[in-house]
Amino acid sequence: MQINEALIRRLAQLSKLEFEGEELAHIQQDLSQIVRFVDKLNELDTSGTEPLIHIVNEVNHLREDVVKQEITHKEALLNAPKKDSDYIRVPKVLS
Numbered sequence: 001m002q003i004n005e006a007l008i009r010r011l012a013q014l015s016k017l018e019f020e021g022e023e024l025a026h027i028q029q030d031l032s033q034i035v036r037f038v039d040k041l042n043e044l045d046t047s048g049t050e051p052l053i054h055i056v057n058e059v060n061h062l063r064e065d066v067v068k069q070e071i072t073h074k075e076a077l078l079n080a081p082k083k084d085s086d087y088i089r090v091p092k093v094l095s
Contacts, residue, residue: 003032 008028012019019027073086082089 001035
């Protein structure tokens with residue numbers, strides 16, 4: 001794959017990035033190294049290798065989701081700095 005300035009500019013446009021001058025040359029060099037590395041990996045024989053699905057063999061042991069009432073509505077309103085009858089008042093987020 002030929003990594004040239006036109007390709008870098010097209011990729012920059014698609015990813016909404018801007019590269020100029022020395023930065024563009026540096027990105028072109030980095031991308032060329034990445035492509036060479038991937039080409040090197042393609043030379044390896046992976047026919048007997050199973051795909052890696054998970055990094056570790058650990059299994060998440062999750063607790064059962066049980067609904068329970070920790071505090072009452074009245075107790076929650078006692079801790080609210082501002083309240084309006086049955087509701088907690090918060091600052092306006094959207095204008």
